[in-house]
Amino acid sequence: MNVILIAVIVLGAIGLLASLVLFFASKKFAVHEDPRIGQVSEVLPQANCGGCGFPGCSGFAAACVKAADGGSLEGKLCPVGGQPVMEKVAAILGLEAAAAEPKVAVVRCNGSCQNRPRIVEYDGAISCRVANATGAGETACQFGCLGCGDCVAACKFDAIHMNPETGLPEVDEEKCTACGACSKACPRNIIEIRPKGRVVKGSARRVWVDCVNKDKGPVAMKACNVSCIGCGKCVKVCKFEAITLENNLAYIDPEKCKACGQCVNACNVRHAIHATWEVPVPKPKTEDAPAAAPAAPKAEAAVAEAPKPAAEETPKAEA
Amino acid sequence: MGKLTISLSPHVHSGDSVQNNMLNVIIALVPAALFSLYAFGVGAAVVMLTSVAACVFFEWAITRFILKAEPTVCDLSAALTGLLLGFNLPSNLPIWIIIIGALVAIGIGKMTFGGLGCNIFNPALVGRVFLLISFPVQMTTWPEAGQLGAYTDATTGATPLSVMTTAIKNGDASVLSQLPSSMDMLLGTYSQGGAGCLGEISALALLIGFAWMLLKKTITWHIPVSIICTVFVFAGLLHVANPVYANPFQVLFSGGLMLGAIFMATDYVSSPMSSKGQLIYGVAIGFLTVVIRNFGAYPEGMSFAILIMNAFTPLINNYCKPKRFGEVVKK
Amino acid sequence: MKTFRIGGVHPEENKLSADQPIKVAALPEVAVFPLGQHIGAPAKAVVAKGDKVKVGTMIAEAGGFVSAGIYSSVSGTVQKIDTVIDASGYRKPAIYIKVEGDEWEETIDRSEDLVKAADRPDLTPELIVEKIKNAGLVGMGGACFPVHVKLCPPPGAKAECVIINAVECEPYLTADHRLMLEKADQVLVGVDLIMKAVKVNKGYIGIEENKPDAIKLMTEKAQAYPNIEIVPLKTKYPQGGEKQLIDAVIRRQVPAPPAIPISVGAVVQNVGTAYAVYEAVMKNKPLFERIVTVTGKSLAQPSNFLARMGTPMSQLIEACGGLPSDTGKVIGGGPMMGKALMNIEVPICKGSSGVLIMNDKEAKRGKVSSCIRCAKCVSACPMGLEPFLLATVSAKANWEKAEAEDITSCIECGSCQFTCPSHRPLLDNIRIGKQTVMGIIRARNTK
Incomplete structure (x- = not known):
């Protein structure tokens, strides 16, 4: 009887002591977490893949909350959930989802x-x-x-x-x-x-200057066969004022560019402008466009198969 | 004229190489190796050759077939591990046990961590301790010195360390009179009694190796000196307090203490980087060795002490920074 | 023998040109003057195409307080203001001058007479600093820090002594050694002037013991200057590092950045600078020529030249017997801290202490293997850092850790990489880490 009583009392005392310790520890060492982090975590895929560049989904959620306090979610993207998930996250944090381009x-x-x-x-x-x-x-x-x-x-x-x-x-x-x-x-x-640019025939069309050389023409020319020498031909042919020339280097503003491909044809000596699609070369008015022959049929096919964007593009280019 | 090369400074190099450092350690081991041949004859030769060959083979095979990387045996680190492992084995150990030891040393002690530079523990000691635990009988019966033609058939005897353990166990200081004199133990000229492992027999030969490594700047003095001093002081205090503990010179020259202090504890990869850290590491090893020898179950504590401190090396590295320039108080 | 207290290495000295007297290099056909030859803001060109200039004419003015003007080393016509590939390997703005004759500005005293400070009682500290500033003087040791900035201690700091760096701890280079042997008197007057400028009456000249003739000569000559002490130092690299030299000579250690040498009361100048100070103050001669060691084991005749700024290095190499066919690397400066050049047309600038030619074999680095944690870099580091750790955290872009481990204290001396048995590119990575961390700290401070 006595033995049982002692055992019960001792165990009870230990239990009580431990619970007190735990109680104070939980008060003393409580970690305050922004409740939004938990909310954001809930809408994330919980794949914990680290693809977003943060340690797991909760890390990404914390980063999103921090970024939201800064006013924008720019640069934060969950590659698994994509845009729909980011819209949900933005809604929780009371922000507009970043433009989905x-x-x-x-x-x-x-x-x-x-x-x-x-x-x-x-x-x-x-x-x-x-x-x-x-x-x-x-x-x-x-x-x-x-x-x-x-x-x-x-x-x-x-x-x-x-x-x-x-x-x-x-x-x-x-x-x-x-x-x-x-x-x-x-x-x-x-x-x-x-x-990425406008999608035509299943592939996105975009154009960029494939060079960052700011040296003067002769120096840039000597260094590389396909450098931009800042001649400005592309600037002249661009109908949308999308191309600027600064420090001997052309730059195509992606916001203004309509991916018409005119500049690609203009840069026919240095080939410093890159397009993701085969740009049709205009029918040779002069004889200095030998590349026109193989490219032209493809271009016609492109027009035939995708009449709508081509129709959109042509008048603008001619305007 | 070919193309000019561009690179950042410095444009010259000391000419030092990993291979060179390993070679210097191997050269430093030569006196002890010769002495073990003199003491144990054929047995020593078989053990050393088997151990080196097996370690080199396992390193080559693992880099070649498992990691599919360029073999690194040319840096001689595997050969050194093999030699050190051999030095830590009795001269009558059967070949198959040695090969298992080499496989554990290289395979588990070194390559699983990513090869040279990444291992946490001294590979040779991992091999030795594995064998000591797995084959306690074979690993703790040592042949008597002087049987040059014998291998596994050599007669075995008690080592100085087992004498010391017996003295402590029985609480009888008179047992210690069976020990060879300090001078005999320093030179390795035992007239009777088992001598121990290959490389443990002559402290003097090991000290010559130490001098060579200091001369070649392969290692610094910090670790060996701190270990030796700690053991001397601690063992001396015990001896003064109670004569059942052997005198500190005999403690220093017995068993694997010198070998461990000079060659095993100073292993680059598993020892601390800063001199302050090395001193702490050395003192702790010395202390643990004496504790294990005198109060533990095993007669020898060097291997365990080093392995324990190997585990602490990252921690020591984290807290013991070299003294930064400018931290010195102005005088 | 005195030396610094932490770390250090001893590379092969290879002072091939130590007994070659200084030769006057021929004038170039076209002299090229990059506008950024010093630490700080680049100079601004004050001449235009077609302008006629004389030797000593200012062609570019200082672009700020921490900056220095540039003076023509030749007489002729400004050909163009264009770009040139300088020692950094990048194309930088530069003035090209076509050389015509050799006509000097009249203000320059071209006589060889020694003018002592006692002969010029009119020289106040302010006047000396002014003259130094107007001569476009920068540190001649290689860092090219404008001299007048160092001679104006920031408020609160007080100079106690001047330490002249004549250790020339870089292997191969002998320019300072020859200068001391041939211009000892002028150097001492220069030291005296620097001491006057910073208002101290104690000067030390630290010379490494591998130049016994220079120590002997300077000690003899310094008898006449009771305030100047010649301090022989044990040969050890990087003794020429400012902080190491102060530690070696006066046993004081400059604390971690942002502390600078003046924080412990020392003003350090190179011996070449002392000579340039003499010429600028006593002879009104701006900085437009310097002593350059052109050396290398494969070179026919390693030599020391007195060369005009803007001379292409190729011309000096030609004067030493031409570029050997097995050349693999051309270094501007010494082998420990110099920069490998993209081509040999790089012009001699204010900081060009040497040109070092290496053959194909010397040029290549050894094969990199994994770190064996031998701690040799730790013992070699003169700043008490842990290079192996700094290189790793830099390569992993862990900048917080790099900063916590004092990466900004690194003086980029290269001792760690020199000594690494695994041939690891320690300093390559540490440099990047240091640059990035310094950038982070600057950004934080301006916030």
């Missing part, structure tokens, strides 16, 4: 091994940042891609890879979430996040 990373350098001769050899840590600090790089172009792949290392989605033949990174449009990590990793600011 899909974007993609674009590499603005075409200085492949053929186009850009190597003049010195780089020896050091395989890092663009280090190479950039060492000097202009292996070529005479001090603005172009260094080819060490910092962007590839920065990408969490396996969406950018070095092409061993050209020595340049290539973006996988399907996988790219336009998170901008590669753009930040690039010490030369070569990678730009641009709108």
Whole structure:
């Protein structure tokens, strides 16, 4: 009897003591969490994939709440849930969902091994940042891609890879979430996040200047076969005032660009403007357009198969 | 003229290499190796060769077939691990046990962590301790020195360490009179009694190796000196307090203490980086060794002490920073 | 023998040109002057195409307080203002001058007579600093910090002594060594002037023991200057680092940034700067020429030149027997801290202490293997840092950790990478980390 009583009392006392300790500990060490974080977490997929760049969905939720306090959810995207989820998150946080224009990373350098001769050899840590600090790089172009792949290392989605033949990174449009990590990793600011562009025939059409060289024409020309030399031809042909020329370098404003392709044809010597589709070359009025022959039939086919956008485009271009 | 090379400074290098450092340690082990051949003859040769060959083979095979990476055996680190493992084994150990030890040392102790530079524990000690726990009988019967032609058939005897343990267990200081003199233990000239593992027999040969490594700046003095001093002081205090504990010189020159202090604890990868950290590490190893030897179940505590402190190395590295320039108080 | 207390390495000295007297280099055909030759704001060109200039004419004025003017080293016509690839490897604005004859500005005293400070009682500290500023003087050791800025201590700081850096701890380079042997008197007057400018009466000249002839000569000559002490130092790299030199000479350690040498009462100047100060103050000669060591094991005749600024390095290499065919690397400066050049047409600038030619074999770095945690970089670091750790956190872009581990204290001496048995590019990564962390700190401070 006595034994049982002692056991009960001792255990009871221990239990009471432990519960008191727990009670005070929970008060003392209570972590206050913004209730919104929990709410946001609930609408997230809970895949905890880390694809957003944060440690799991709760990390992303916390980041969203913090960003919302700053006034905007820009740059925050759950690649699994996509736009619908982000709209829900925005609703919880009392913000407008960011404009849903899909974007993609674009590499603005075409200085492949053929186009850009190597003049010195780089020896050091395989890092663009280090190479950039060492000097202009292996070529005479001090603005172009260094080819060490910092962007590839920065990408969490396996969406950018070095092409061993050209020595340049290539973006996988399907996988790219336009998170901008590669753009930040690039010490030369070569990678730009641009709108994917209007979809025609299942592929998005966008145009960009495939060069970031700000050197004067002759220097840029010597450094690379496909550099922008700032001649301004594209600026003249653009009907939408989308192209500006600054520091010997053309830039196409994606907001104004209608992807008509005129500039691509204008840049027929340096080929420094890149388009994601085969731009029809106008019927040769003069004989200096040998590329016209193979490109033209395709262009006609394009018009035939997709009459609507083509019709939209043509009058504007002619206006 | 070819293309110019561009790179950031510095443009010159000391010419030092991993291989060079490993080679210096191996050279430093040569006196002890020769002495073990003198003491144990064929057995020592078989154990050392088997151990080195097996370690090198396992490292090569693992890098080649499992990691599919460029084999790294040329840096000699596997050979060194093999040699150190051999030094930690009795000279009558059967070949198959040695091979298992090498596999554990290289396979589990080193390559599972990612190879040289990434292992947390000293691979040779991982191998040795694995064998010690798995094959306690074979690992704790040591042949007597001087049987040059014998291998597994050598007659075994009591080592100085087992004598010391017996003295403590029985509380009888007179047992200690069976120990060889301090000078004999320093030189390794035992007239009777089992000697211990291959590399443990002559403290002097190991000290010569230590001098070589200091000369070549392969290691710094911090770890060995702090271990030796701690053991000497601690064992000395025990001896003064109660004569059943052996005199500190005999403690220093017995078992794997010198080998451990000079070659095992100073393993680059698993020891702390800053000199302050190295001193703490050394003192702790010395202390733990004496504690395990005198109050633990095993007669030898060096291996365990080093492995325990290996586990603390990252923590020591985190808290013991080198003294920054400018932190010194103005004089 | 005195030396600094933490870390350090001892690279092969290779002072190939130590016994070569200074030769006067020929005038270039076209001299090129980059506008950014110093730390701080680039200079602003004050000449235009077609202008005639003389030797010593100002062609670009200082672009701010921390900046320095640029003076023509030749007489001739301004050909164009364009760009040139300088030692950084990048194209920078530069003035091109076509050389015609060699006509000097009349204000420059071209006589060889030694003018001592005692001969010019009119020189007040302010006047000395003014003259230094107007001569476009920058530190000649390689960092190119405008001299007048260092001679004007910030409020609250007080200079106690002047330390002259004559250790020349970089292997190969011998420009300072030759200067001391050939212009000892002028150097001492220059030191005296610097001491006057910062109003102190104690000066030290630190010389490494691998230059016994210079120590002997300077000690003899310094007998006449009781306030100037020659301090022989144990040969150890990077003794020429400002902080290391102060530690070696007066046993004081400059605390971590933002503390600067003046915080412990020291003003450090290079011995070449002392000579330039003498010429600027006593001879009215702006900084337009300097001593350049052109060296390398493969070079036919390693030499020391007195070269005009703007001379292309190729011309000096030609004067040493031409560029060897197996050249793999051309370095502007010494092998420990110099910059590898993109081409050999880079002009000599205010900070060009040397041109070092390396052959193909020397030019290549060793094969990188994994870190074996040998801690040799830790013992080599003269700032008491942990290079292996800093390099790793930088490569992983962990800037908070890098800052907490004092990456900003790194002086980029390269001792860690020099000593690394695994040939790891430690300093490559640490540099990037340091730059980034400094940027983060600046951004935080301006907020």
